[in-house]
Amino acid sequence: MRNIGVKVSYDGTNFNGFQSQPYGRTVQDEIEKAIKHLSGENIIIIGSGRTDAGVHALGQVFNFHTSSTIPTERWAIALNTRLPKDIVILDAWNVPDNFHSRRSAKRKTYRYTIDMGKFPDVFARSYRFHHPTKLNAEAMAEGVRHLIGTHDFTSYTSIHSTKPHHIRTIYEAYFEQEGGALHLYITGNGFLYNMVRVIMGTLLWVGQGKLKPDDMKRILEGKLRSLAGPTAMPHALTLMDVEYGEGGVADHLNSSMDEDDE
Structure with a gap:
């Protein structure tokens, strides 16, 4: 089981925010559907914070745990082929098991x-x-x-x-x-x-x-x-x-970022 960190950009115009909601289209739902299509896993991603309906992101970060054997460096390209055009994955990298994109952020x-x-x-x-x-x-x-x-x-x-x-x-x-x-x-x-x-x-x-x-x-x-x-x-x-300190993601245990809700 690996923990993967991901940087994502999106145009929030046609989304009801980042976080999954009981109604409306959300960024989280689209990404989780793409992961399901790619690896067959039902995964809930962890966002660095929630952005409200209509708000955009150039550097949102999320992480997820996966048992897939897909190489980490291939996740960005693979997900982008399965995502709508208003979401683009920019990067993916391995993070420690206890890395949490929200709690670890500085x-x-x-x-x-x-x-x-x-x-x-x-x-x-x-x-x-x-x-x-x-x-x-x-x-x-x-x-x-x-x-x-x-x-x-x-x-x-x-x-x-x-x-x-x-x-x-x-x-x-x-x-x-x-x-x-x-x-x-x-x-x-x-x-x-x-x-x-x-x-x-x-x-x-x-x-x-x-x-x-x-x-x-x-x-x-x-x-x-x-x-x-x-x-x-x-x-x-x-x-x-979203920044995780000079020491990179490994420095995350010293952080106490509260979840935001813009």
């Missing part, structure tokens, strides 16, 4: 993209939130810096969060402009349900002048969801990367 990075053009980019409309009126990007950049560090993010998560606590650490949070696109990159040790999208919705209020940059700190300290802005649309959010 850092995750998300990107949220705003299209600031007068008219939406028709080719990027599935991956960017179109905001045609002027935004103060400098104020937004100043505002998001208040969230860096270890905090209780109750104000910036859904009221439906089921986590026992809302304390998370944000290592990096910054904006980059690329032509008419404004990207928020945010890296943390874990993310709560809708956390990045609520942060982005609140930062849009900062960019519109409805809030001051310092209000991001006030809202954070208030620990009330009602203080923050709206939940931004899911289609502009992408899980970019």
Whole structure:
């Protein structure tokens, strides 16, 4: 029995999220069906976290245990021939038996993209939130810096969060402009349900002048969801990367990543 780690990318447009659901199409279901067709095994994969309906991934990670004799280096190619075109396996590698893609993870990075053009980019409309009126990007950049560090993010998560606590650490949070696109990159040790999208919705209020940059700190300290802005649309959010430490996957026992639910 081997434990295999896999890196996968997917376009979340036509999925009801990553995790298997009683209804709707999910990334997990499609991958598990492909494994069944390939090896004949009924396997439940373990994702590094759940992404919500409409959210994309460039660097989602999952692992699974298999008795198949298929060489590890062949899994990516073999699965891609059996997967729909909106899912692509990027890599597969052997991991220790006790490696767990969620519990072993140390850092995750998300990107949220705003299209600031007068008219939406028709080719990027599935991956960017179109905001045609002027935004103060400098104020937004100043505002998001208040969230860096270890905090209780109750104000910036859904009221439906089921986590026992809302304390998370944000290592990096910054904006980059690329032509008419404004990207928020945010890296943390874990993310709560809708956390990045609520942060982005609140930062849009900062960019519109409805809030001051310092209000991001006030809202954070208030620990009330009602203080923050709206939940931004899911289609502009992408899980970019999941990291497992400088020592690679073998270093996973030192991690305590909480499952995210973006």
